Amino acid sequence: MLDEKTMAILKIRAKLLDAARCWFNQNDYVEVQGPTTIPAVGDRPGSFEVKYFDKKAYLAQGLQPYAAAFVASLGKIYTIAPTFRAEKLSDRRHLTEYWRIEVAQQGELNAIIRCEEELVAHVCHSLSKEPAEMFRHFNRSTMDLAKVQSPFPKLTCDQVIDMLQKDGFNVSWGQKLDWELENHVSLKFDQPFFITKFPVGVDTFFHKSDPERPELTLSADLLAPEGYGELGSCAQRITEKKVISKKMAEENVDPADQKWYMNFMEHRAFPQSGFAIGLERLIQWICKLAHIKEATAFPRLPDEI
């Protein structure tokens, strides 16, 4: 028997998904499902390996590169599907198996940011209309959720570095913001917010460069406030085959390993953007859960299966 708190979380989880799908329907997004088992082209560190008959395959970490084909054919699309991360992280924010809400569409970074904030605000507002009883196990009131307002605050990565330096952190431009830094910024907010335009090279392999400042990418992370940190990330994708070939050379990526990805470049004749939100991350923040594993009934962790 699952305990009462878990039951409450699972009911909130179901309501949250329902609210998200309702928003997608109202806004003409088509639901799709990409493959979960994907071909092995080179090694994929961070991905689980599957014995696929006599071949090696991996478990997908997202809809890429299939998203490009879906968008070219169907326009605005979304998927809600399990996702797998083979990283031995023993913090309170990572599961090896989680569900992601992923969106892709034609258009530029601003449009996908707008989509992401409207979706999250809609979900919060829907949940705020549930009986307060539903949140009695959590340090969260429906009033908090009703107060979430789109558009969300936005800081550029430059502004975040300035802020952290002023607060005494030893941080320099171009470095990845680790959990401690993210947490410090996140505590300054009481609703979700974005950090935008990460420098090239910070987990941004397929992200388009900012035409005005090529050292930056057209990317944004969505962060939960109150110390909960990253919920998801969004970006405008590179659409030119030769740009991605050049980046491969610069970043020492073997083109042979990315052939599979390159095959989908033909679908990228127009600006294309996407985002992914971790469902359990969103639940962790909404219910103020100490550990992300509480956000699902049968969590998968490096040492727990």
Add this chain to the structure above:
Amino acid sequence: MLDEKTMAILKIRAKLLDAARCWFNQNDYVEVQGPTTIPAVGDRPGSFEVKYFDKKAYLAQGLQPYAAAFVASLGKIYTIAPTFRAEKLSDRRHLTEYWRIEVAQQGELNAIIRCEEELVAHVCHSLSKEPAEMFRHFNRSTMDLAKVQSPFPKLTCDQVIDMLQKDGFNVSWGQKLDWELENHVSLKFDQPFFITKFPVGVDTFFHKSDPERPELTLSADLLAPEGYGELGSCAQRITEKKVISKKMAEENVDPADQKWYMNFMEHRAFPQSGFAIGLERLIQWICKLAHIKEATAFPRLPDEI
């Protein structure tokens, strides 16, 4: 770019899922997600093996045994999730990766059959209200779908054997109905129908025996008409720990391999039933597709990944 026919199928797929979830909402089913990576206890023939850090794991073939815990806690539940079958079948009806619609609830076989037929009828009726244009690539009219009526016809396995013997097939009681036999029966119907009460031992390990005829199980397969065959199966589960222990002994199953399953038996103090429908099977029939791989954008087959 996906071709026009594929795009039409993907739109029908999205509408179908939306209609199914709408029915679940109206009938107070709670959406849940079970784990996709499951522990290895003994070998699981037919399941894909995953390298889970230094352990071996498998990809789930369904919500069992977790369904029991969900039902004990939440009542009527459903999940729509990817499912994996590591079988080298090269027919037109099997994918190695497919999405299943799975339901579990307290109650007996008749109630779960009723749920399954009402769900499928609702989905067909919803799709029948879409513009006829949506089906222009397929030999299917919205009128056909509007005519699907619940309750569906029901034949016992005994009646099916009689029917097949009368039609000249060399088939005997207790044997598994293979594709050719299923197909023959399926061609006699113009809407989905059930075959009920399969004999003990025909893929029925966790199915409860019929108290009135212990050689039969409380199980039913849902079949599509017009030669499309099995869409899914439903059954009342065994709820007594000692009954399942006895079955293990009779069927030479090693109890050590099933410890994981047995741990969930504590949740089975009441009658419990469930069904699963293959989403792509349902689409294959609705759109009259020659091969099931057409029902998904990026199909996975034994030789295709």
